[in-house]
Amino acid sequence: MDEIEVVVAHKERTTLRVGDVFLKIDAVPGRLDAEVEAMALAPVPTAPVLWHKPQVLAIGALPGKALGRLGEPSPASKAAWAATGAAVRRLHEAPLPPRPGRDVSDLPRQIDEECAWLASSGLVSPDVVARNREIAQAVLRPWKPVFVHGDLQITHVFTDNDEVTGILDWSEGAQGDAHHDLAILTLGHPERLDDLLAGYGTDVDREVIHAWWSTRSLLATRWLAEHGFDPAAPGCEIDVLKAAM
Incomplete structure (x- = not known):
């Protein structure tokens, strides 16, 4: 008999795995509905939807392996990263989702609040907070919305034989900033940005990508700490903040 594996669990969402079936349970009404809709609209491979009930979603496993994990060197090849870039480009050029x-x-206020919390938390020095706050300002500029994944973490992209076999976790799939997707995918792995852009294209603003690295880390650190995760683990948000110095 297969064992039940807890993939992720916190107050908002839990994902369980039994064999090749992943069961997602979401406390926010309608979020899984939006995820299924985004998966249906996305012009890239996604996991197969086995069944869907209100606040519960069952999906099948994807072939291949994830691009990597935070805190560890990505085992994926340059070609796999380039293929990922090309897939993300297709997504960003697709018609806008509803x-x-x-x-x-409200982003400026959120940044201010999280910077104040971080500066008093002792997790990083006030100088690190101030420097990342300065860098983060570059995200506060006009931008054209595109179809984004919204939470394109490195663990959400699977490849096999240098081809993308699927992208997971579309709960934030919506209209958004293309640079945010590119930044989240390379968060903690800045050395793979060139490989990603080899497939995506170089018509991006690297300063904005760097700004999203800082913004994401500033905004996520407290949430992670309060939900049982460790933002100070090697290669994670605290290290990203310190690397900006």
Whole structure:
């Protein structure tokens, strides 16, 4: 008999694995509905939907392996990263989905609040907080919305034989900033940015990608700490903040 593996678990969401079936349970009404809709619209491979009930989603496993994990060198080849870039480009050039995505008008206030918390937390020095706050300002500029994944972590992209076999976790799939997807995918792996852009294209603003690295790390650190994760683990958010110095 297959054992039940807890893939991720916190107050908002839990994902379990039994053999080749992943069961996602979400506390937020409608979020899994939006995820299924985004998967259906995305012009890239996604995991097969086995069945879907309100706040519960069963999907099948993907062939291949994830691009990597935070805190570890990515085992994927340059070609696999380039193929990922090409897939992300197809997504960003697809027709806009109906979901508007997150309201970013409140982003300056959020950055201010998280910087204040970080500076008093002792996790990093005030100088590190101030430097990343300065870098983060570059995300506060006009941008054209595209179809984004919204949470394109390195563990969410699977490849096999240098081809993308699927992209997981579309709960944030919506209209958004293309640079955010590129930044989240290379968070903690800046050495793979050139490989990614070899497939995506170089018509991007690297300063904005760097700004999203800082912004993501500033905004996520407290949430991770309060939900049982360790933002100070090697290669994770705290290291990303310190690397900006």
